[in-house]
Amino acid sequence: MTNADQPGAAPVSRPAASAAVTPLGWRYLLNRVRAIVPVTSLDEAVRVAAVAAGAATDTTGRLTIDLRDDRVALTVVDRRAGRLTETDLAVVRSVTTALTDAGFVPGPTGDSAAQLTEIAIDALDIPAVRPFWRTVLAYVDDPTDSPVDGGLIDPTGLGPALWFQQMDAPRGQRNRIHLDVDVPHDHVDERIAAAVAAGGTLLSDAHARAFWVLADAEGNEVCLCTWQDRERPAAPSTAVD
The missing domain is CATH 3.30.1360.20 (Transcriptional coactivator/pterin dehydratase)
Structure with missing residues (x-):
């Protein structure tokens, strides 16, 4: 069973x-x-x-x-x-x-300790690059995803998850590896405001509240993500993230 x-x-x-x-x-x-x-x-x-x-x-x-x-x-x-x-x-x-x-109360959850980070890699041919990353990181297949083009996870549970975004064409003037920072859903608005105040730019909220795309002063991108709005169909491969 x-x-x-x-x-x-x-x-x-x-x-x-x-x-x-x-x-x-x-x-x-x-x-x-x-x-x-x-x-x-x-x-x-x-x-x-x-x-x-x-x-x-x-x-x-x-x-x-x-x-x-x-x-x-x-x-x-x-x-x-x-x-x-x-x-x-x-x-x-x-x-x-x-x-x-016992007198211990879970919380607070708004700081970095309560977030999880994953690394996203843009790829034209995911099956061609995925074995390299699986081997070089000593990761294993994410059991919830495809063993051919799905995500990879650290079997020790210590390192960030890795996933691959299917691309239709190479992207110029943009980092091809970016971070996805999954934060508590009730703290993401505060995190976005703080990132913008720290010199960042909000590039897209088209897929909020699943994720927002932000960039630093030189255009390097990061996605702030939550669990919300992820029950709908996946965005097409031409989406920003």
């Missing part, structure tokens, strides 16, 4: 996932959910991790914990399926309850 066939492992849509976890202090980002628990020392971070791990003892392969002396980042996703499931939401609720009972 595959993981997808297991009871309680039904995939969860982006809107449903966000609606379920946002009131708990978590945010939906790139097929997973993340929460930040502020701490005052590494010893306290270890206590937070112990509480979270204790609440997820029967859910191997779902909870990832990153400890720092000022925060603990908790990430939940079914790593075998590569996407969020109903079981993952149960883990979030269980972990949140355990943390709250």
